[in-house]
Amino acid sequence: MSLTTILMTIISTTLVYSAPLIFTALGGTFSERSGVINVGLEGMMIVGAFCSTIFTLNLAPRLGILAAWLALLIGGICGCLFSLLHAVATINLRADHIISGAVLNMIAPAVCVFLTRIFYNGKGQTPVINQGLGTSTINGLKQIPILGKILFTQTSIIAWIAIIIAVICWYVLYRTAFVLHLRSVGENPAAADTLGINVDYYRYWGVLLSGFLGGLGGAVMAQSITLNFSVSTISGQGFMALAAMIFGKWDPIGSMAAAVFFGLAQSLPIIGAYIPGLSHINSVWFQVAPYLITVIVLAIFFGRSVGPAADGKNYIKSK
Amino acid sequence: MVQTVVEMQHITKKFGNLIANNDVSLKVHQGEILALLGENGAGKSTLMSILSGLLQPTSGKILINDRIVSIKDPQTAKALGIGMVHQHFMLIPAFSVLENIILGDEPHNYLGKIKYIQAKQIIKQMAQRYHLQLDLDAKVADISVGMQQRVEIMKALYRKADVLIFDEPTAALTPQEIKELMQTFRILASENKAIIFITHKIKEIKEVADYCTIIRSGKVIETVKVSQAGEEQLAEMMVGRKLQNNVQKQPVKQQKLILNVKQLTVQNNGRSKILNLNLQVHQGEIVGLAGVDGNGQEELLAALTGMNKVTSGSIQLNGQELANQSVRKFVESKVGYVPEDRQAEGLILSMSVAENLALKEYYHAPMNHRGILNYKYINSFAQNLVKNYGIRTQNVYETVASLSGGNQQKVIIAREIQNNPDLLIAANPTRGVDVGAIEYIHRKIIQERNQGKGILLVSFELDEILKLSDRVMVIHDGQIIGEVDPKTITAQKLGLMMAGKKIGSVQQEVTKSEL
Numbered sequence: 001m002s003l004t005t006i007l008m009t010i011i012s013t014t015l016v017y018s019a020p021l022i023f024t025a026l027g028g029t030f031s032e033r034s035g036v037i038n039v040g041l042e043g044m045m046i047v048g049a050f051c052s053t054i055f056t057l058n059l060a061p062r063l064g065i066l067a068a069w070l071a072l073l074i075g076g077i078c079g080c081l082f083s084l085l086h087a088v089a090t091i092n093l094r095a096d097h098i099i100s101g102a103v104l105n106m107i108a109p110a111v112c113v114f115l116t117r118i119f120y121n122g123k124g125q126t127p128v129i130n131q132g133l134g135t136s137t138i139n140g141l142k143q144i145p146i147l148g149k150i151l152f153t154q155t156s157i158i159a160w161i162a163i164i165i166a167v168i169c170w171y172v173l174y175r176t177a178f179v180l181h182l183r184s185v186g187e188n189p190a191a192a193d194t195l196g197i198n199v200d201y202y203r204y205w206g207v208l209l210s211g212f213l214g215g216l217g218g219a220v221m222a223q224s225i226t227l228n229f230s231v232s233t234i235s236g237q238g239f240m241a242l243a244a245m246i247f248g249k250w251d252p253i254g255s256m257a258a259a260v261f262f263g264l265a266q267s268l269p270i271i272g273a274y275i276p277g278l279s280h281i282n283s284v285w286f287q288v289a290p291y292l293i294t295v296i297v298l299a300i301f302f303g304r305s306v307g308p309a310a311d312g313k314n315y316i317k318s319k
Numbered sequence: 320m321v322q323t324v325v326e327m328q329h330i331t332k333k334f335g336n337l338i339a340n341n342d343v344s345l346k347v348h349q350g351e352i353l354a355l356l357g358e359n360g361a362g363k364s365t366l367m368s369i370l371s372g373l374l375q376p377t378s379g380k381i382l383i384n385d386r387i388v389s390i391k392d393p394q395t396a397k398a399l400g401i402g403m404v405h406q407h408f409m410l411i412p413a414f415s416v417l418e419n420i421i422l423g424d425e426p427h428n429y430l431g432k433i434k435y436i437q438a439k440q441i442i443k444q445m446a447q448r449y450h451l452q453l454d455l456d457a458k459v460a461d462i463s464v465g466m467q468q469r470v471e472i473m474k475a476l477y478r479k480a481d482v483l484i485f486d487e488p489t490a491a492l493t494p495q496e497i498k499e500l501m502q503t504f505r506i507l508a509s510e511n512k513a514i515i516f517i518t519h520k521i522k523e524i525k526e527v528a529d530y531c532t533i534i535r536s537g538k539v540i541e542t543v544k545v546s547q548a549g550e551e552q553l554a555e556m557m558v559g560r561k562l563q564n565n566v567q568k569q570p571v572k573q574q575k576l577i578l579n580v581k582q583l584t585v586q587n588n589g590r591s592k593i594l595n596l597n598l599q600v601h602q603g604e605i606v607g608l609a610g611v612d613g614n615g616q617e618e619l620l621a622a623l624t625g626m627n628k629v630t631s632g633s634i635q636l637n638g639q640e641l642a643n644q645s646v647r648k649f650v651e652s653k654v655g656y657v658p659e660d661r662q663a664e665g666l667i668l669s670m671s672v673a674e675n676l677a678l679k680e681y682y683h684a685p686m687n688h689r690g691i692l693n694y695k696y697i698n699s700f701a702q703n704l705v706k707n708y709g710i711r712t713q714n715v716y717e718t719v720a721s722l723s724g725g726n727q728q729k730v731i732i733a734r735e736i737q738n739n740p741d742l743l744i745a746a747n748p749t750r751g752v753d754v755g756a757i758e759y760i761h762r763k764i765i766q767e768r769n770q771g772k773g774i775l776l777v778s779f780e781l782d783e784i785l786k787l788s789d790r791v792m793v794i795h796d797g798q799i800i801g802e803v804d805p806k807t808i809t810a811q812k813l814g815l816m817m818a819g820k821k822i823g824s825v826q827q828e829v830t831k832s833e834l
Contacts, residue, residue: 176431184411184422191409194373195423195474196394309413 007150010264010271012135015159018263020045020221022162024241025248025255026169027213032250033173034206035186037097037312040086040104041214042238047082048075048215049222050112053126053229054119060131068133072158072219079215080208082108087207091200094314105238113231125230133158133224158220166256173252182206186308189315199315217241236291240266243294250307258297265290321348323385324513325370325401325482330379332365337713339365340376341537347482352504352514354528354545356521356557358755360711360723362537363517364406367484370515371403372396383482402475406486408467412460417442419459420473445476450506465496472503483507485516489523501527519753521553535559558755568789569769574602577773578623578742583632583642585618585797592618593797595632600742600773605764607788607805608777611817615797616777620746623775624656625649637741650679655740657731659747659777661724665731668720672712673701675719676734708733709759725756732763743767746777761787781810795819 024041031038052075060067082104089100116126138160141152173179182202184192189199218234226233240262247261248254269286272278325347332340339362347353355363368374370381372390381388383399390396396403410419417435420442426434439455446453451469459467468488475483489497504514504527518524524531524545531548533540533556540556578600585593593615600606610616621627623634625646634642636652658664666675677697680686685696701715710729712722719730728748735743745764749757764787768774778784784791785805793801793816801816 175433177425177427177433178431180418180422180425180433184414187411187413188409191411192422194371194393194403194405194409196392196397197423309411 004146004149006274006276008153009274010267011150012153012155013267013271014260014264015156016135016224016263017266018260019156019159019162019224020217020237021241021244021259021262021266022159022166022217022256023213023220024217024238025244025259026162026166026252027210027217028242028245029169029173029210029248029250029252029255030182030213031206031210032245032311033179033186033308034182034203035189035308035310035313035315036086036090036203036207036210037101038086038207038210038214039098039101039242040083040238041101041210041217041241042234042236043101043104043106043108044079044083044211044214045218045221045234045238045241046108046112048079048218049226049233050115050218050229051075051078051215052219053129053222053233056129056131056223057126060129065131068129068131068223071223072216075219075222076212076216079218080212082215083207083211086211087204090314091203091207094316097312109231109234112229116229126228129223129227132227133220156224158224162220163256166252169252183308185315186310189310189313193315193317199317203315214238214241236294237266240290240294243298246307247297247301262290262294265293321350323348324383325515326382326385327366327370328380328382330366330369330376330381332362332369332374333377335713338537340369343379343534343537343539345532345539345542347513347515349481349513350508350511351530352508352516352528354524354531355515355517355534356519356524356531356553357517357534358519358557358725358753360726361534361557363534364486365537366534367403367486367515367517370396370482371401371484373403397478397480400479400481401484402478402480402482403484404468404471404475404486404488406488406490408471410459410467410470412458414459415455416453416457416459416462416466416470417455419470420455420477424478442473442477446473449473449476449503449510451503463496465492465499468492468496468500469503472507480512482513482515485514487517487519489518489520497523519557521550521557521754524553525550533557554754558758568765574604574771576601577637578775579633579635579638580623581633581635583619583622583634584630585615585622585627586630587618591630591797593622593629596794596797596799598775598792598799600775602741602771602773603768604789605768605774605776605787607784607791608775608794609781609784609791609813609817610794612779614794616746616794618797619794620656620658620744620777623649623744624654653739653741655735655738655743657728657735657743657745657748659750661727661731666719666727669718671716672705672710672719672722672730673698673715675730676701676704676715679734679738704733704737725752725759728752728756728760732760736763736767740772742773742775744775744777747779748776749778749780749783781813785810785813793817 024045028038028041052071055074056067056071063070086100086104089095090097113124117124120126135154135156137154138152138157142148181192181197182205184197185199185202193199221237222229222233241259244258244262245255247258268289269283272281272283272286323346328344330340330343343366357363365374369376370390372393372395375391381390388399390399417439421438426437428434442455451473453466453469453473454462459470488500492500507514528545530542531545531553532542533553535557576599580596580598583593583596584591596619608616618627622629625644625648629642632642633640636654639652641649641652662668677686677700681692686693698715705712705715708729710733711726719727748760764774776784776787788805791803791805792799793803795817796819803813
C-alpha cells in the first residue's frame, strides 16, 4: 500500500469514529456552558442510536439512502426529548446534576434493549441496516493534489459536516447575543437574572441542544459504524465525548479537536493493522487504548481545566 | 420645583414572622444624593431590593415620576430607569468588561450577531461624559475592585438609569477608591441622576449626601438634611441610644495569674514564627496584643487554642500545662476563643443558629444523651442566648448564614462567653461590623473583664487596643518587643514600635520628629 493510501485509510477511519464524538461533545459544551452538568450524554446517545436504527429499519425499503440521513434527524429529536428528563430534574426540581445524568445513563440502555426485545421477538439486538451512511468521495474536493486523495476520498461526509458545525458553534458561542446569555447563566445566574435574562429558559436551551446533538451523535454511531442497535452499540462514547469536552476546555473547536483525537484512539483497533510496525502488536491493546487514553487524559487535565463558574449549581431565586 | 423621581409610601415587607420593613416612606428628587443609614439588619437592603424589583412589598405604594407603579421584577425596574449596584457585585469574572456591561441589552443584527464595535463606541462616549475610567477589553477577573464597581455603575447608566441605588458601595474599596467614588456621585448628581446609597458609615454621608434617611429595626426614624445634622446625632439616631464612647472599667487589682506563656517557640517549615515568647494574662485585665499583620499573631492564636503544635516552651492555664494538648482540652480548661474570620473559623454557616451555639457542648449532657442529641434542650438553650445577647434572627432554626455580620459575631460571642471561660481570646472581634455592634462587643468584653476574666485581645485596630486594654504588648517578628501603658502611649509611638523599634529608640524618634 502506498503512503497516501495508508494515510487515507487512517484519516477516513478516524473521521468515521470521530463524528459521533464531535456531535456529542458539542452538545455537552452547550449544556455545561449554560450551567447544567451533563454526564447523561451516554444515555442520550443510546436513545438516539436506538430510535434512528428503528427508523431506518422500517423506512429504508421505501426511502433508500434518504432514510439514513433522516434517521440522524430522528435520533437528534429523540435525544432532545429524552434530555427533557434531565432538564426538568435539574432546572425545575433542582436535582443533583450528576445523579440525574447517571439516571439517564441507566434508563436509556434498559428501556432501549427492552423495546428491542419486544419489537424483534425477544432478540437483544436489531437486524442489520442495509442502508448505512458508509463512506463516500467528495467530488469537487478530491481534485486537490495529494490532500484531496488523503482527506476527501472514501471519507465520512457526516464527519466533515460535524467539523463545519463545530466551527459554526464556535462562532455562535462567541459572537451572538443568544449564547452570551446562555454562557452568562452558566457563569453567574444571579447576575444574569438581575439583567433580565431568564436563567431557566437558557438552561433549557443548553440541555435540549445537548440532547439533540447527543442523540444525533448516537444516531451517527448506529448509521455509520455499528449498523444495528444492541446494548453495546454505545459503549462509553458518551463519556469519551464528555472527556473531549473537558479536554477541549468547554470550547467547540477545542472539543472538536479533542473528539478527533479520541476518534483516532477508537479507530486504532482497525487501523493498527495497516500501520507498518504496529501490525504485530496484540489487538487487545488497541481495543483497550481508547478507554485508557480517555482515563489518562481526564486524570491529567480535569484538575486544570476551568469550566463555567456555575456549572452544576442550581439557581434558587430568593422570593 | 425639582422633580420627585422616586417616592416610596408606607412600604411594609414581612418574611414570615419577621417584619423587615415597617411602614417605610421616603422620597428622592432629581440630582439629589440620599443616604440610607442604618445598622446591619435594619432593613435598608430589603427596602432597596423592593425598589429594584428583586422583592415584592407586602403592602405599600411606589411612585416613579409621580406615577404609581408595580415593580414586579428587575426588568420592570430597569424599564423605569432604576439601576442597582449590589454590594456583592453582580459581574461575570470570565467575561470582559464590555460583555458585562452590555449583557442582556446587546446591540445586535437580525441574526443575533452582537455589534461589539458599536457597543464599544457608545460606552466610550458615556465613560467620558461621566468620567468613569474603564478598560473595556479586560476580563473582569483581572481588574481592581474599584474598577469592578465602575463597571457596575456603567451597567446601570448603559441601561439609561435615572435612579442609581448603591448597596454599601464603599465596603470593599481602598480610601483612594472611596474618594473617586464620592467624586463620581457628585458628577452623576450634577447630570440630574438621583442617587440612593446604603451605608452605615457616617463620615461618607457627611461628605456627599444631601439628605439622610435613618432606618432602625425596619422603621424610618427620621429624614434629615445632612448639612444640619452632626455626626454624633446621626449615630445616635442609627443605634437608638446614646453611644458610650468611654467604657466603664473598674480599676484592676493585680490578681491571680491565669495565662502564663513561657519561652514559647513555634516553627513552621523550619522558620520560627514565634520565638521565645513570654506573655502573662491575669484575672480582671485586658491584655492588648498590638502588631502589624503577619508578625506571628496567627501562630500565637493557634498555639493558645490548641489548633497548632508548638515547638518548645510552655502554655500554662491556671497552673496547668496545656502546650500541645487537643483543642477540646483547651476548651475544657475554660478558654473561650473569638476567631478573626467568623465565617471560616467561627461558625458553620449552613447549620442553624441553635446548632452553632451548641458547638462547644454538644458532646456531653444535657445536650447529649448516650450519643443522641437532645434538640429540645439545645433549642431552648439557644433561645435563651438569642434573647440575652440580642441576636437578631427570625428563630433559632435559621441557618447562621442568613444573619448579618454583626449578628453572626454575636452568636460567636454568646457561645464563647456563656460557659464562663477563665480566659477569653478575641481576635479582631469587631472587624466588619457596624457601630452599634462594635459598641456592644466592646461592652461585653469589658463586662467579662470586670467579672474577673482574663482577656487577650489581638487586633489590628489601634484605637480598639488603646481603648480597651489595661496593658498593651507589642509583637514584632514573633517576639514581644515591649509593653506599654495604653493611657500614656500615643498612637504614633505605638505605630513605630509595631514597625519593630524598641522603646528606647522610639522615644528618640518621637522627640526628633517633634522638634
